[in-house]
Amino acid sequence: xxxxxxxxxxxxxxxxxxxxxxxxxxxxxxxxxxxxxxxxxxxxxxxxxxxxxxxxxxxxxxxxxxxxxxxxxxxxxxxxxxxxxxxxxxxxxxxxxxxxxxxxxxxxxxxxxxxxxxxxxxxxxxxxxxxxxxxxxxxxxxxxxxxxxxxxxxxxxxxxxxxxxxxxxxxxxxxxxxxxxxxxxxxxxxxxxxxxxxxxxxxxxxxxxxxxxxxxxxxxxxxxxxxxxxxxxxxxxxxxxxxxxxxxxxxxxxxxxxxxxxxxx
Amino acid sequence: xxxxxxxxxxxxxxxxxxxxxxxxxxxxxxxxxxxxxxxxxxxxxxxxxxxxxxxxxxxxxxxxxxxxxxxxxxxxxxxxxxxxxxxxxxxxxxxxxxxxxxxxxxxxxxxxxxxxxxxxxxxxxxxxxxxxxxxxxxxxxxxxxxxxxxxxxxxxxxxxxxxxxxxxxxxxxxxxxxxxxxxxxxxxxxxxxxxxxxxxxxxxxxxxxxxxxxxxxxxxxxxxxxxxxxxxxxxxxxxxxxxxxxxxxxxxxxxxxx
Numbered sequence: 399x400x401x402x403x404x405x406x407x408x409x410x411x412x413x414x415x416x417x418x419x420x421x422x423x424x425x426x427x428x429x430x431x432x433x434x435x436x437x438x439x440x441x442x443x444x445x446x447x448x449x450x451x452x453x454x455x456x457x458x459x460x461x462x463x464x465x466x467x468x469x470x471x472x473x474x475x476x477x478x479x480x481x482x483x484x485x486x487x488x489x490x491x492x493x494x495x496x497x498x499x500x501x502x503x504x505x506x507x508x509x510x511x512x513x514x515x516x517x518x519x520x521x522x523x524x525x526x527x528x529x530x531x532x533x534x535x536x537x538x539x540x541x542x543x544x545x546x547x548x549x550x551x552x553x554x555x556x557x558x559x560x561x562x563x564x565x566x567x568x569x570x571x572x573x574x575x576x577x578x579x580x581x582x583x584x585x586x587x588x589x590x591x592x593x594x595x596x597x598x599x600x601x602x603x604x605x606x607x608x609x610x611x612x613x614x615x616x617x618x619x620x621x622x623x624x625x626x627x628x629x630x631x632x633x634x635x636x637x638x639x640x641x642x643x644x645x646x647x648x649x650x651x652x653x654x655x656x657x658x659x660x661x662x663x
Numbered sequence: 664x665x666x667x668x669x670x671x672x673x674x675x676x677x678x679x680x681x682x683x684x685x686x687x688x689x690x691x692x693x694x695x696x697x698x699x700x701x702x703x704x705x706x707x708x709x710x711x712x713x714x715x716x717x718x719x720x721x722x723x724x725x726x727x728x729x730x731x732x733x734x735x736x737x738x739x740x741x742x743x744x745x746x747x748x749x750x751x752x753x754x755x756x757x758x759x760x761x762x763x764x765x766x767x768x769x770x771x772x773x774x775x776x777x778x779x780x781x782x783x784x785x786x787x788x789x790x791x792x793x794x795x796x797x798x799x800x801x802x803x804x805x806x807x808x809x810x811x812x813x814x815x816x817x818x819x820x821x822x823x824x825x826x827x828x829x830x831x832x833x834x835x836x837x838x839x840x841x842x843x844x845x846x847x848x849x850x851x852x853x854x855x856x857x858x859x860x861x862x863x864x865x866x867x868x869x870x871x872x873x874x875x876x877x878x879x880x881x882x883x884x885x886x887x888x889x890x891x892x893x894x895x896x897x898x899x900x901x902x903x904x905x906x907x908x909x910x911x912x913x914x915x916x917x918x919x920x921x
């Protein structure tokens with residue numbers, strides 16, 4: 399019994415392993431962060447025009463956009479990554495002729511490329527849903543007041559749509575962080591890649607536990623950050639309403655801590 | 664009622680799992696291999712695992728009078744899968760290195776081939792040194808003797824590690840990497856199919872600390888009886904000449920080693 403406990407403790411707290419290879423996990427974490435941040439931001443920038451294309455009344459614009467979104471949301475990211483990485487390798491003479499081989503030669507750029515295309519499709523659908531969730535009547539009313547197209551977007555649609563989109567965008571970010579572990583199979587030494595490397599050298603399973611803890615810490619931190627942002631941005635909706643109605647029980651404390659005015663009441 | 668059935672199922676599953684682990688008499692032997700390593704083991708267009716090591720495994724099983732099944736397993740996880748009982752033996756071109764011998768029990772050696780440096784077809788060098796690796800990248804499969812060799816002798820080189828055995832060659836062919844360290848027969852098999860891609864630059868001497876004496880079957884340390892059965896079968900397949908026949912079917916060179 400004591401033996402088993404010692405084994406478990408040795409598995410969970412493996413100082414030797416951490417002191418020898420811990421820095422490698424941190425190096426990998428940096429690569430993971432770069433891949434996720436770059437591809438999610440690029441994806442977000444591209445997602446808006448794509449969502450507009452999806453909502454376009456012109457079939458020549460909306461159907462390619464629909465096809466794009468359907469493909470990238472309907473196939474595994476692993477498959478897309480292989481298509482980009484090994485597919486580009488097959489067409490090396492072509493990429494060399496247009497001077498883009500330096501880009502597709504590098505596993506890091508290939509990952510950014512594949513992840514951006516993928517997350518862009520998801521984010522575009524999130525934005526589209528959010529924009530369409532704003533009641534038509536409000537836009538008609540704004541028009542009746544003589545607001546310009548830009549003003550309607552800036553003051554009526556976006557503030558409401560972005561609030562709706564915030565939560566699913568956060569989920570997408572968390573999803574990409576977890577999916578970024580796929581980068582390891584095309585030789586990128588991200589957090590997962592370094593973990594596999596260390597495991598290959600030591601045959602010590604604990605390293606996977608540490609990687610999992612790091613991933614969990616990051617996704618939890620983001621999830622909390624998002625809760626906080628959501629509270630901050632939806633204060634105007636909460637005013638005059640009991641916090642429990644909008645955010646459910648348990649949200650009241652967070653709200654009170656955030657907003658000194660409410661804390662007094 | 665439904666709950667009771669479920670409990671029954673769990674009990675059955677547990678007894679099955681326990682049963683195979685403790686069975687003293689081997690009727691079926693589950694063989695695990697990473698089928699990304701032609702011509703030794705690969706998956707054909709119908710999804711079946713084929714290759715020299717499959718033929719060899721079947722020949723061994725015939726001698727032992729047991730039924731054998733073959734399972735595909737990602738290389739990085741092949742030892743953990745064996746130890747956790749997903750299958751009973753690894754027959755997957757595993758070199759018997761000192762580091763692995765601490766985790767698993769090895770059979771007698773059943774083949775030994777040379778590791779090689781492979782380079783671009785345009786590369787006419789006859790050896791690879793730290794100097795020639797400057798600004799170049801080397802690809803190899805992770806968790807292999809080749810990866811350990813690079814790690815030990817070429818520290819600081821830009822090494823790319825792939826999960827499968829065929830992927831380093833794909834990237835060498837596409838020009839993403841400049842060199843591959845791999846097995847001579849796997850390299851030859853790939854070059855035969857892609858003659859313009861690359862060439863073998865030099866053989867690497869098999870140092871015992873990194874490469875071990877050669878390739879053997881790996882078992883869980885407690886399955887000494889199974890290892891003994893395999894050793895007997897390995898000797899029998901050698902003795903009756905069927906090893907030579909199988910070898911000739913796949914390779915132009917002698918792989919038996921000594």
